[in-house]
Amino acid sequence: MPQARFPHARTKDTFVSPIVNSRRWLEGLNLPADMPLLNLSQAAPADPPPEGLRRAIAEAALGDDSSHLYGAVLGRDSLRAALAAKMGRHYAADLKAGDVAITSGCNQAFAATIAALCGEGDQVILPTPWYFNHRMWLDMQGVETCPLPVGAAMLPCPDAAAKLITDRTRAIVLVTPNNPCGVEYPGGLVQRFYDLARAHGLALIVDETYRDFDSRDGPPHGLFQDPGWSDTLIHLYSFSKAYRLTGHRLGAVAAHRDHLQEMEKFLDTVTICPAQLGQVGALWGLENLDDWLAAERQELLRRRAAIESGFAPLAARGWQLLGCGAYFAYVAHPFDQHSDPLARRLVKEAGILMLPGSMFTPKGDPSGAQQFRIAFANVDTSGIRTLFDRLANWAP
Incomplete structure (x- = not known):
């Protein structure tokens, strides 16, 4: 359906969903066997209910x-x-x-x-x-x-x-x-x-x-x-x-x-x-x-603690932990490049899919260019260590 036929459609007033957009980055992706993808893009449980x-x-x-x-x-x-x-x-x-x-x-x-x-x-x-x-x-x-x-x-x-x-x-x-x-x-x-x-x-x-x-x-x-x-x-x-x-x-x-x-x-x-x-x-x-949900909460709090306690190697390389809790960590990167192309490169070069801050800020906002959201709900503490190892050893 050619878009030009409907120039006044309300959907054209907004952007493509970041989740939909980032999934396209995975098309044709072929990572090494020893570097499986860490998908930190979406804040949703991957497991079925009890x-x-x-x-x-x-x-x-x-x-x-x-x-x-x-x-x-x-x-x-x-x-x-x-x-x-x-x-x-x-x-x-x-x-x-x-x-x-x-x-x-x-x-x-x-x-x-x-x-x-x-x-x-x-x-x-x-x-x-x-x-x-x-x-x-x-x-x-x-x-x-x-x-x-x-x-x-x-x-x-x-x-x-x-x-x-x-x-x-x-x-x-x-x-x-x-x-x-x-x-x-x-x-x-x-x-x-x-x-x-x-x-x-x-x-x-x-x-x-x-x-x-x-x-x-x-x-x-x-x-x-x-x-x-x-x-x-x-x-x-x-x-x-x-x-x-x-x-x-x-x-x-x-x-x-x-x-x-x-x-x-x-x-x-x-x-x-x-x-x-x-x-x-x-x-x-x-x-x-209630008891099951309380245990789920404790597991998420352990992952939050792993983010906070394990961040030092990244901090030493100029990364900043801006916020952490629930399903998310929000970080600032130390590079002089925009977060959007960096996010695309991280998928291919480090096997990490996380969303750039520009997807959460107004167009042209300089803060978004320096930030990433890490959704850690589906990554255990071992996966968090792997994430930090990969980021600490990666540079554009």
């Missing part, structure tokens, strides 16, 4: 006729209630089933949120480095992204955000633990953004896809403890990372019930309802996998 969860899905497929039919647009009541209860325990707050909705992935939760908040020409403040799909969706909706560069600790500044607010601003977006930088936003910082958004009548969208792998014990922030939280906060979550349900596409959103009613229009138009079998699996996970 057997018990898969059995629950299989049994539902065979014995629950409703699992093959349309369901409620905002998700099964049982799953919404279980998620609200889990969130209540996690955030030491009181949430009800009617405060949450189930979506077909967390990306769809974000898309539904923007559809319910924004019109053509509105603005959303997005810290950069950003999660690229957030920027892509804003582009395709005709919503202007207002980049908010993070500081030296890879943390956004509320005072800097305040200077970006105009009469067209509708929301501020935070991702914590952060994708791509890995950093965990302090509860006090999140609270300051909440207060800023509330003072200006904006929505604060907080994406906590990776909350199950946060290194902190106890509530990471106190936003849900405010009885009026839903007047400002819209909270996003994903079942994909916690329960390895990436292929089932299940996310969630917590928001004011009026917002959920508006999102329901979008969701009904796009997917009608979340996948029924995936919801069965997510419910089983919520009810049965």
Whole structure:
């Protein structure tokens, strides 16, 4: 289909997904047998869910006729209630089933949120480095992204955000633990953004896809403890990372019930309802996998520690560890070349696939030219040592 036939297509307003783009770098790749590829590009579990969860899905497929039919647009009541209860325990707050909705992935939760908040020409403040799909969706909706560069600790500044607010601003977006930088936003910082958004009548969208792998014990922030939280906060979550349900596409959103009613229009138009079998699996996970998930968290924390403790040889060669946590490490390289061509060379010359910082920053941003995201969720501590050995012995 010639692109020139559709010059006004919304998809042309944004870039190709970095994941899709980087996969093309692997076409025709022929690495030596002693240098297998280290794929550090995508933040997604490579293993299937635990057997018990898969059995629950299989049994539902065979014995629950409703699992093959349309369901409620905002998700099964049982799953919404279980998620609200889990969130209540996690955030030491009181949430009800009617405060949450189930979506077909967390990306769809974000898309539904923007559809319910924004019109053509509105603005959303997005810290950069950003999660690229957030920027892509804003582009395709005709919503202007207002980049908010993070500081030296890879943390956004509320005072800097305040200077970006105009009469067209509708929301501020935070991702914590952060994708791509890995950093965990302090509860006090999140609270300051909440207060800023509330003072200006904006929505604060907080994406906590990776909350199950946060290194902190106890509530990471106190936003849900405010009885009026839903007047400002819209909270996003994903079942994909916690329960390895990436292929089932299940996310969630917590928001004011009026917002959920508006999102329901979008969701009904796009997917009608979340996948029924995936919801069965997510419910089983919520009810049965607390101990298993705690062990998964500890394993990710061990990998984080391996990144932090093993970084010294790279630091000696001029690399910098800018952020680390959840599934990610974010690093700065010491070379006088742009990260994009360096990333392509690393695939062929060192067997390392990781994404350049330019995929997470505005076009022309000099910081992106010096940075890489390392997604270490599928690389064990031995693989992390191999990664550091290869990087320490490589130069363009």
